[in-house]
Amino acid sequence: MEEGxxxxxxxxxxxxxxxxxxxxxxxSHSSPFDPLYKITGIDDxxxxxIPYRDLAAVVSSIDLGRFxxxxxxxxxxxxxxxxxxxxLREDLVRYQQVNLSLLQHHPVVPMRFGFTARDREHVKEVxxxxxxxxxxxxxxxxGKVELIVQVSWSLPKILQAIAAQGETLLQAEETTRGQRAxxxxxxxxxxxxxxxxxxxxxxxxxxxxxxxxxxxWAMDASEGPLKTFNPSLPLEGEGRGRGCVERxxxxxxxxxxxxxxxxxxxxxxxxxxxxPYITFSYIGPLPAYSFTTxxxxxxxxxxxxxARQTLALPEQASLExxxxxxxxxxPTCHPDRHPQDPLAGERFRAITHAYEVLETxxxxxxxxxxxxxxxxxxxxxxxxxxxxxxxxxxxxx
Numbered sequence: 001m002e003e004g005x006x007x008x009x010x011x012x013x014x015x016x017x018x019x020x021x022x023x024x025x026x027x028s029h030s031s032p033f034d035p036l037y038k039i040t041g042i043d044d045x046x047x048x049x050i051p052y053r054d055l056a057a058v059v060s061s062i063d064l065g066r067f068x069x070x071x072x073x074x075x076x077x078x079x080x081x082x083x084x085x086x087x088l089r090e091d092l093v094r095y096q097q098v099n100l101s102l103l104q105h106h107p108v109v110p111m112r113f114g115f116t117a118r119d120r121e122h123v124k125e126v127x128x129x130x131x132x133x134x135x136x137x138x139x140x141x142x143g144k145v146e147l148i149v150q151v152s153w154s155l156p157k158i159l160q161a162i163a164a165q166g167e168t169l170l171q172a173e174e175t176t177r178g179q180r181a182x183x184x185x186x187x188x189x190x191x192x193x194x195x196x197x198x199x200x201x202x203x204x205x206x207x208x209x210x211x212x213x214x215x216x217w218a219m220d221a222s223e224g225p226l227k228t229f230n231p232s233l234p235l236e237g238e239g240r241g242r243g244c245v246e247r248x249x250x251x252x253x254x255x256x257x258x259x260x261x262x263x264x265x266x267x268x269x270x271x272x273x274x275x276p277y278i279t280f281s282y283i284g285p286l287p288a289y290s291f292t293t294x295x296x297x298x299x300x301x302x303x304x305x306x307a308r309q310t311l312a313l314p315e316q317a318s319l320e321x322x323x324x325x326x327x328x329x330x331p332t333c334h335p336d337r338h339p340q341d342p343l344a345g346e347r348f349r350a351i352t353h354a355y356e357v358l359e360t361x362x363x364x365x366x367x368x369x370x371x372x373x374x375x376x377x378x379x380x381x382x383x384x385x386x387x388x389x390x391x392x393x394x395x396x397x
Contacts, residue, residue: 005050005117006042006062008098009287010127010134011106012142013049013056039101042066042091047098050120052127055134058102059123066091067114099287107142108287109134129364137292144256145285147263148224149214151207151249153278158199161277206278207249210270217263218253222290226250248278252290260285301382304361307354308377318373319362326355 041047041060050057067088095113102108117123127134215221226247255263264282271280308315311325331337333347361382365371375381 002064004064005059007111008058010109050123110287147284150281217259220254224250301379307357310354316374
């Protein structure tokens with residue numbers, strides 16, 4: 001067992017901010033541990049505060065090999081959880097409980113579930129290298145919470161409602177003049193096709209109204225997956241509602257706490273408006289999991305080196321060299337240019353992924369270490385670098 005530190009979240013350390021001493025005398029040095037944080041971490045490990053300037057990381061001790069297991073569930077097929085998967089779910093619940101406790105009293109930047117560091121000094125290095133991004137996010141999240149709205153519907157009920165309304169879709173047109181009329185079987189198929197087309201239109205109309213109504217009270221929004229399990233988000237079943245046949249809407253909203261009652265009232269109005277065809281599941285308030293727009297990890301030489309070789313780059317290169325290599329190689333395997341090559345898409349994705357990896361790495365060297373081009377891909381350099389990636393996935397506003 002190799003012991004390290006598991007990071008839960010970054011908070012604003014007011015004591016360090018006011019004294020200018022990086023946390024000395026602040027809550028990070030209170031003894032016993034501040035009553036606010038009576039909850040313990042994973043494996044009931046005591047929580048620790050590690051300060052850097054006016055920031056503080058909330059951590060606990062952990063076996064660094066703890067999170068090598070797969071997440072529960074495989075695709076859309078429910079499976080009986082293994083012992084390791086069940087433990088992972090328990091760990092995720094505790095991780096969420098810690099962050100929810102912090103959210104009651106602090107702006108919180110939640111860390112990616114399972115993010116670990118070697119020791120306290122390594123944690124401080126994380127804070128140092130990402131200070132500006134973290135400080136910006138803490139300012140953005142102050143006084144705000146994430147609210148997740150998921151909507152499900154019963155397709156049979158929707159189809160029955162459309163049919164009951166006697167819409168023109170049920171009047172399938174006969175074939176054009178000079179051709180035979182459709183058989184009863186063909187007519188049934190045509191009616192079914194039109195019903196499902198109408199249902200899809202109805203879905204788009206309803207979700208558009210829902211999103212527009214909720215966006216009135218939100219500072220930002222981020223669309224989430226409809227089916228896949230995401231360990232960064234709360235567990236299924238923790239919302240205010242019950243699921244139906246098919247999820248048709250999943251969106252997170254960043255809402256100021258003072259507007260939360262208005263957001264809640266809008267949910268109630270929408271739920272009443274669309275009963276009994278759709279069901280709302282409402283999760284929150286939560287830390288801003290979906291709006292933490294940076295990802296950072298310790299440099300992985302094997303990943304960086306494989307990406308460098310994919311783009312045929314030397315051991316040193318600039319961002320301009322990287323872009324030129326991508327533009328030189330991408331057309332050689334773009335699926336649109338090589339429709340007869342079944343492997344073209346796979347090669348194109350590999351080149352694109354390599355470009356994204358190396359661009360993140362080079363910009364991290366530029367922004368956080370102040371390195372000037374050309375940037376080194378040597379193992380020593382890679383392993384001392386945190387790769388920091390700005391992300392913005394699924395924004396709806």
